[in-house]
Amino acid sequence: MRGRVAISGSQSSLREANRALIVDTIKRYGGLTQVELVAATGLSPATISTIVKELLGGGIVDTQNTTRSGRRAQMVTLARRVGLVAGVQFGHRHLKVALGDFGRTIVAEQQMPLPVDHRSDTGLDRAALLVVELLESVGAPIEELLTIGLAVPAPVDVSTGEISVHGIMRGWDGQQLGQVMSERLARPVVVDNDANVAALAEHELGAARGFQDVVYVRASYSTGAGIILNGHLHRGFAGTAGEIGHVQVDPSGSICRCGNRGCLDTVVSSTALLDLLRGSHGDLTLRDLVAKGIAGDLGCRRVLADAGDRIGSVVAMLAGTLNPQLVVVGGELAGAGELVVGPLRQAVLRHIAPNTVAPLQVVAGELGEEAEVTGALLLALRSTEVATHYETISTTPEGSDGTAAAEDLSLTRRTEGDLT
Known part of the structure; x- marks a missing residue:
């Protein structure tokens, strides 16, 4: 929640600043009631009511009836226009x-x-x-x-x-x-x-909501990670943070696309996993592998479990360095549920120092594909x-460091969301 905002200047500039604060707050949360806007902005109920009416008349916001804590209220959202x-x-x-x-x-x-x-x-x-x-x-x-x-x-x-x-x-x-x-x-x-x-989405809407330090593992046709530190996406210099698919796991292994030898991707990519089954199962797709594993095919279950274990051993190094609160596993392989997430969790916890104060959690993502x-x-x-004002809408791309002027927003198919 924000504290009360003190703004100096003329009455018109104060009103415009308050309008901007209300619009930015609605944008951040996707939709709020007027009571929630009071709490989130620090502005008075009268100011909120007056400005919401102005924005509604100008076509900047829409309102719709909703229920909060058993009481009827009006949800304020930015207008489709x-x-x-x-x-x-x-x-x-x-x-x-x-x-x-x-x-x-x-x-x-x-x-x-x-x-x-x-x-x-x-x-x-x-x-x-x-x-x-x-x-x-x-x-x-x-x-x-x-x-x-x-x-x-x-x-x-x-x-x-x-x-x-x-x-x-x-x-x-x-x-x-x-x-x-x-x-x-x-x-x-x-x-x-x-x-x-994907890490941003799980942090805003999914399994990592409410956590400040998170590693998201995308286990798919290749493997990568997204890192959330102190509530913000961490990309690293030139965007290579979290490239765990290119951590070496086999010094004498195959040549990877990146040019190095024995990267994680050479042993848990879709190509590598499906090659293991070609002799016994013929040509499969990654979806076939997951579906057959869920259905009980022993060979597919073995391949999925081994993949989870290998990925987990690399994630453990990342977790040991960053000390996140949570590891979220997503991507197509995570569709196999505990067949992959279980061995991955066991490998992570086996290879990191046990934290008795705040044990690391390893969970499947909630947003799936x-x-x-x-x-x-x-x-x-x-x-x-x-x-x-609608007629002055503009867009501003992210800065050179990859950060955005606005704070994280929510996006979901639900018509209502909780203010957190």
Whole structure:
């Protein structure tokens, strides 16, 4: 909660500052009642009531009836006319796009398969087309789209939008992805790593909500981690923090895409895991592996458990260094539940010093395969400045250090959320 804000200056500048404070607070939480706005801003009930009426009349906010603690109240949210944001997630084999508004609602979503090792120009072209199709499906012009968040399965230098380790995404190196995508749609674009945005989503909406220090492990076609320290996303210099898929686990192992030998990704990537089963099970997909393991296939269960154990041994090194409160496991492999999360938890706890004061928790994520695209939407929301007058709305991209002017926002399909 914020304390009372003391603002000097003329009456008009005071009113404008209070308007901005109220709009920013609604933006942060997605929607609040007037009582909650009083608590969150420190402004008086009379000031809140007056300014909310002004914003409602100006089309900046909407109100709807809700119930709080058994009492009827009016939820105040930013109006749909304020605009929409888009989240774009590139996977190794698929593309997912979603539209979201400032009322914590995903209004449209679509995905499509992509060929392995698709090039950046092909992928960005298809993403731009999907964004336009989704806008048309909800009857929104391109001008209503304020910002696009773009998530890719590689470390990203957010100051340039470039992939910072060459070879991980073939055909994407050397491209300023945000700029290239922005040229296609004429809208601002912010870019980040998929594990980072998934960590942001789980921290805001999922299993890590309320925790300050969190490691999110994305166990999928490759393995990466997103790190939340003191409530903020930690990317490291040029975006390579959390690249646990490129920690060496076998000095004599295979050559990794990054150019090094025996990285974690060479033993727990989808290719490596499925190769183990090809002789006994034929050609499987990662989804097949997870589904068969859940159904009781002993070979698939062994592969999943071993993968969890290997990933956990590397996560333990990260946890021993950062001392997080919580490790959240997501990605396609986490869909196998305790078949993967259990061995991963055991390996982490086996390899770190036991903390008897605050034992480390290792849990499955709550957002599943929606974590990345939801995080991309949150990234876009964080990077969008909402003015207190509709006609002056503008957007501001993240700074060179990757931080955003606005605080973390919530985004969910629920119509109500708790103020935390």
